[in-house]
Amino acid sequence: MKIIIGCVLLSVMGAAVSIAYRFFEGGIPGISQIPPEYMDLIKKLLPDFSNVNAYLYSQWFSKNLQQVGAILAVVLLGGAVASERELHTAIFLFSRPVSRGMVLASKVIVLFGGLVLAVLVSTGCAVLGALIIGKASQPSFVLVATLHSVVALLTFASLATLLSVLVPDRVKAMLFSGVILIALSVAGQFKSLRWLNPLALFGSSDLIKHPVPQLVPIVVGVVLSVCMLWTSYLILQRQEF
Amino acid sequence: MNAVEMVGVDKSFGNVRALDDMRLTVPTGSIFGLMGPNGAGKTTSIKLMLGLMEPTAGSLTVLGAIPSGDGAVLRRRIGFVPEDFSLYLHMTGFEILQFNARLYGCSVEENVRRLQTVFELPLARKIATYSKGMRKLLGLYIALSTEPELLILDEPTEGLDPVVRSHFLGVLADETARRNLTVFFSSHILSEVEKICDTVAFMRSGRTILQDSVESIKERYRVYTVRFGAGHSPRDVKDIAVHRERALGQNAWDIEALADQEQARAAFADAGGTVLDVQSLPFDEIFLRFVEA
Numbered sequence: 001m002k003i004i005i006g007c008v009l010l011s012v013m014g015a016a017v018s019i020a021y022r023f024f025e026g027g028i029p030g031i032s033q034i035p036p037e038y039m040d041l042i043k044k045l046l047p048d049f050s051n052v053n054a055y056l057y058s059q060w061f062s063k064n065l066q067q068v069g070a071i072l073a074v075v076l077l078g079g080a081v082a083s084e085r086e087l088h089t090a091i092f093l094f095s096r097p098v099s100r101g102m103v104l105a106s107k108v109i110v111l112f113g114g115l116v117l118a119v120l121v122s123t124g125c126a127v128l129g130a131l132i133i134g135k136a137s138q139p140s141f142v143l144v145a146t147l148h149s150v151v152a153l154l155t156f157a158s159l160a161t162l163l164s165v166l167v168p169d170r171v172k173a174m175l176f177s178g179v180i181l182i183a184l185s186v187a188g189q190f191k192s193l194r195w196l197n198p199l200a201l202f203g204s205s206d207l208i209k210h211p212v213p214q215l216v217p218i219v220v221g222v223v224l225s226v227c228m229l230w231t232s233y234l235i236l237q238r239q240e241f
Numbered sequence: 242m243n244a245v246e247m248v249g250v251d252k253s254f255g256n257v258r259a260l261d262d263m264r265l266t267v268p269t270g271s272i273f274g275l276m277g278p279n280g281a282g283k284t285t286s287i288k289l290m291l292g293l294m295e296p297t298a299g300s301l302t303v304l305g306a307i308p309s310g311d312g313a314v315l316r317r318r319i320g321f322v323p324e325d326f327s328l329y330l331h332m333t334g335f336e337i338l339q340f341n342a343r344l345y346g347c348s349v350e351e352n353v354r355r356l357q358t359v360f361e362l363p364l365a366r367k368i369a370t371y372s373k374g375m376r377k378l379l380g381l382y383i384a385l386s387t388e389p390e391l392l393i394l395d396e397p398t399e400g401l402d403p404v405v406r407s408h409f410l411g412v413l414a415d416e417t418a419r420r421n422l423t424v425f426f427s428s429h430i431l432s433e434v435e436k437i438c439d440t441v442a443f444m445r446s447g448r449t450i451l452q453d454s455v456e457s458i459k460e461r462y463r464v465y466t467v468r469f470g471a472g473h474s475p476r477d478v479k480d481i482a483v484h485r486e487r488a489l490g491q492n493a494w495d496i497e498a499l500a501d502q503e504q505a506r507a508a509f510a511d512a513g514g515t516v517l518d519v520q521s522l523p524f525d526e527i528f529l530r531f532v533e534a
Contacts, residue, residue: 097317
């Protein structure tokens with residue numbers, strides 16, 4: 001149910017973001033009246049309206065999909081193991097003839113799959129929205145940006161999985177995951193700590209210039225995900241129920 | 242081969258020693274009752290048997306395998322009904338039986354058909370609509386549906402009304418009679434244990450203080466009224482373990498001991514005593530004697 005709701009929500013957002021481009025591609029009305037001293041800050045916050053690829057990237061992939069997708073990842077995976085303990089089904093489940101690794105793997109595979117599905121469907125809706133307004137984004141650009149988004153969200157999901165194993169309360173696990181991501185994002189606003197910001201790491205503006213997979217965020221995302229999932233497995237193996 | 246063998250098992254949680262040199266032998270094919278007060282370590286012992294925890298020290302084998310090492314493979318041969326557990330409330334009774342069967346890698350249609358005539362549970366309804374008693378029965382239903390070799394029940398009838406409790410025990414007795422099933426259950430409802438168990442173990446403070454058949458305990462635990470000659474007292478009694486003594490005056494004592502009667506009489510005679518009377522005690526009284534000591 002959470003996957004379906006997440007999918008629907010993101011899809012509606014994706015379509016709306018793309019369709020909204022029609023109203024903004026000529027610029028936002030009244031923007032020229034903003035005092036120059038505030039203009040730089042405003043430009044940083046606004047998406048890039050120069051072309052549909054730039055707009056999709058700076059608004060959909062870099063902001064909406066990552067932010068809302070991060071919430072979906074945390075909600076889905078934050079309760080993966082924690083909910084079993086909280087609802088007292090853990091002792092039933094782990095006393096069955098199935099290894100803890102298998103239980104964790106099956107939850108991760110299904111929920112990660114759901115997350116990827118949500119990304120693909122919602123991005124499809126974003127592309128569809130662009131087509132509806134008569135704009136066609138480059139397929140290679142969309143594919144690469146989607147790959148970055150998938151890696152980003154799976155990394156956030158891996159963090160939520162780890163917290164779900166550590167914390168026997170799903171709400172707390174979700175909250176801690178969210179707090180960590182927010183804390184990293186805030187810390188990453190400082191220039192010297194920019195590398196900490198997960199949204200900046202996976203939403204590099206270089207992509208707008210060259211729709212080629214960026215090695216650093218993909219490798220970092222994959223390595224972090226593997227480390228966090230492996231740590232989750234090791235912790236779960238040692239837990240006592 | 243015994244179904245369960247625990248030798249010198251310790252289990253600590255930080256500074257708390259839940260099990261302390263725990264020893265237990267569960268014969269294959271028996272109905273074994275583990276009895277003890279709250280906090281004695283019954284549930285901890287069960288969790289160790291299932292590989293849900295690892296012992297701090299000692300040796301533990303279940304059905305010839307080590308639970309922590311071969312956990313998932315071993316659990317395929319075990320059915321378990323926990324004390325305090327929840328099932329997936331959004332599932333129906335039938336769905337959870339099928340889910341459980343998939344985890345065990347077996348088909349349960351035939352067993353479900355047979356067991357349904359016994360349990361008569363509304364399997365088409367969601368578990369959320371079941372009463373507490375029905376959920377406990379469903380737990381047993383699930384455990385039996387995969388034809389385990391060893392059935393482990395942790396306080397299975399706790400909180401159930403007498404009707405459901407009787408039904409539960411009846412099903413258990415029928416299943417053990419039908420095939421060579423070893424049943425291990427922990428309880429502090431003494432009447433149940435006395436009624437259906439072959440062998441019992443009394444537990445206190447993390448260790449077994451007595452293990453024997455129910456009949457043997459009832460037969461051998463006696464209260465002897467003994468008059469000792471001048472200069473003699475219960476302290477002179479050797480060869481049997483005196484469990485409790487109470488002075489009656491005029492050098493007469495009530496002495497409680499777990500021993501063959503002939504052996505006890507001989508021991509008292511050797512200690513300068515004459516047995517005036519012998520009385521038996523109800524099983525629950527015997528249990529209390531041991532756990533309160």
